[in-house]
Amino acid sequence: MAIPDYQTLMRPVLEVLSDSGVLPMRDLTERISDRLNLTEDERRETITSGMSLIANRVHWSVTYLSKAKAIERPQRGHVQITQRGRDLLASVAEIRNSALEQFPEYREFYDKYRSNKARNRQLEEPTSAAPSAAEEDESPDDLIARAEADSRSVLAAELLDKVRTIHPSAFERLVLKLLAAMGYGGLGEHLHTGQSNDKGLDGIITEDKLGLDRIYVQAKRYGDGNPVTPEQVRGFLGAMMGKGDRGVFLTASTFTKNAREAAVGVPARIVLIDGEELVELMIDHGVGVEPIRVATLHRINEDFFDAL
The missing domain is CATH 3.40.1350.10 (Trna Endonuclease; Chain: A, domain 1)
Incomplete structure (x- = not known):
């Protein structure tokens, strides 16, 4: 089977956590994999950075759910469902980003995400709350720049949360x-x-x-x-x-x-x-963060052909 996207995994993640209490992220990923009846080959499927695809999508599902306060992290590398998460399970049939918009904490986070995306793309802020698909007329350069900006916005928010927890x-x-x-x-x-x-x-x-x-x-x-x-x-x-x-x-x-x-x-x-400026500087100068992938684009070398 095709591994579901991170939004489709939001309900299974909450359901597993509702029955399990505090779970390490690795155990959560394993239980989601079992729930989906993933084959060994599917469990070994990776993204470009080498991280398993299912672990990556569970990670993003947990990230967005935690921004909505449906999940909390009681200790490093562990997660548990909150009362808000239990209420969400009971009241919403389909749990996706659009369902999380009802919570002010998520809206505050996602408004910054959208404004950063709009600023980087030099476009007005979209009216839709849900993440938009890439427009067909975007070039590969545009797609990579947009993906980098989106990833940076989420990283900055997570990094600020992390910095606020240290001694x-x-x-x-x-x-x-x-x-x-x-x-x-x-x-x-x-x-x-x-x-x-x-x-x-x-x-x-x-x-x-x-x-x-x-x-x-x-x-x-x-x-x-x-x-x-x-x-x-x-x-x-x-x-x-x-x-x-x-x-x-x-x-x-x-x-x-x-x-x-x-x-x-x-x-x-x-x-x-302040905090927001601090984490941006940390990302710019590689403090407390590490790269997971470098994308290289190629173009035709006109000088090469002119010299033939």
């Missing part, structure tokens, strides 16, 4: 690794100074071997709904006083409007980076 001290080390990957401190060093009484400074980046040129770092691994306040920005500025005039304040959350205003018109150069 605050790990978050401080993460931002220092990111700034290093961006090229800061290439001739100096990156000092992690964050402690329980760090007085507003979590890191220092020296831009030269003698440490004469420094960037001060503050990192707040706050969750969604817990923004950085102007008092915290002013506290960071106070901690820098007399030490240097360049600083970066990074958070996994957001900055209030007043917090952003607190960084303007001060005798220091302060850059504020």
Whole structure:
């Protein structure tokens, strides 16, 4: 049989989880495979990256269901159904992306997904909530660019969720690794100074071997709904006083409007980076992510034929 698409798998995934409690993703994939009566050859079928096709589609099904809060991840690599997922099973005959639109958490996620897709394709936001098929007039270049943009939008959302779960001290080390990957401190060093009484400074980046040129770092691994306040920005500025005039304040959350205003018109150069900006920079500079596939396109080499 043909392995169903990830949307068709949403109901089987919820049904398996409703009877099983917490399951490792590998066990969930095996139970879905058994439920579908997949042959050994079908279970071994892979996508280009080498990941099994059924595991890949179960993964995407779980991803979208988790954005709708129908599934939760109680620990790394494990999933379980939520009460919302049970209610969804009882109330909706066909569970697809369109059915998940009823939940505000999913709409918020998918609105960002659609707006990013529209921006990358330089088109207006589509009116349909369901994912659209590729238009027939799209070139292979367009298709690859659109697929990359769509994948990046989902990756950014998952990466932000991941960053918000790590320990605050790990978050401080993460931002220092990111700034290093961006090229800061290439001739100096990156000092992690964050402690329980760090007085507003979590890191220092020296831009030269003698440490004469420094960037001060503050990192707040706050969750969604817990923004950085102007008092915290002013506290960071106070901690820098007399030490240097360049600083970066990074958070996994957001900055209030007043917090952003607190960084303007001060005798220091302060850059504020919120959670969404943070994960985009992580993807751009390969921090905490890894490539799974590189696509190479070819075109006719006119010089080759001209030289014949």
